[in-house]
Amino acid sequence: xxxxxxxxxxxxxxxxxxxxxxxxxxxxxxxxxxxxxxxxxxxxxxxxxxxxxxxxxxxxxxxxxxxxxxxxxxxxxxxxxxxxxxxxxxxxxxxxxxxxxxxxxxxxxxxxxxxxxxxxxxxxxxxxxxxxxxxxxxxxxxxxxxxxxxxxxxxxxxxxxxxxxxxxxxxx
Numbered sequence: 001x002x003x004x005x006x007x008x009x010x011x012x013x014x015x016x017x018x019x020x021x022x023x024x025x026x027x028x029x030x031x032x033x034x035x036x037x038x039x040x041x042x043x044x045x046x047x048x049x050x051x052x053x054x055x056x057x058x059x060x061x062x063x064x065x066x067x068x069x070x071x072x073x074x075x076x077x078x079x080x081x082x083x084x085x086x087x088x089x090x091x092x093x094x095x096x097x098x099x100x101x102x103x104x105x106x107x108x109x110x111x112x113x114x115x116x117x118x119x120x121x122x123x124x125x126x127x128x129x130x131x132x133x134x135x136x137x138x139x140x141x142x143x144x145x146x147x148x149x150x151x152x153x154x155x156x157x158x159x160x161x162x163x164x165x166x167x168x169x170x171x172x
Contacts, residue, residue: 014092021091022084037083044076110142111135 025031031038047069050056054065108124113132124142127133132148135141141154151169 010096014089014096018085018088018092021088022081025084025088026080031080034083034087037080040076040083041080044073044080047073047076108140108142 026041028038028041031041050069051066051073054069109121110124110127110131111119111134112122112127113119113134119134127143133142133145135152137152147168147170149170151167154166154168156166
């Protein structure tokens with residue numbers, strides 16, 4: 001079993017990769033997949049151009065156009081960057097959760113009932129339809145199935161996203 005990264009380090013790594021990803025996502029070929037943020041990015045480019053060339057689309061001669069355009073440009077850039085950052089964080093968390101589920105599936109063991117009524121511990125990946133397994137309090141349920149006897153509180157949050165455990169009993 002490999003070393004697990006402490007939660008604080010994992011969070012730092014997630015944030016670092018999200019920051020890098022938020023700049024990578026500024027590429028218009030990537031940004032066009034998110035139409036709202038793409039329009040904001042176009043607004044950023046236009047106001048950037050107007051910051052340097054205030055007479056680009058005609059001028060009213062107000063005099064402070066460059067400063068106003070630059071301020072709007074900065075606001076739009078920060079908006080796009082934070083939008084990309086939030087999206088990258090969500091993607092990173094989703095990937096981490098999927099990896100955690102994959103890892104738990106490969107390392108999970110099950111107590112399968114043999115024909116003589118005794119139980120043997122086997123990797124969950126070798127379970128087949130019709131196998132009967134026993135799950136005790138605190139154990140992870142190795143496969144999808146039907147409860148034949150007993151009653152228990154089951155945490156299905158990794159599958160359903162529901163934070164509260166549900167009660168499962170015989171026939172469920």
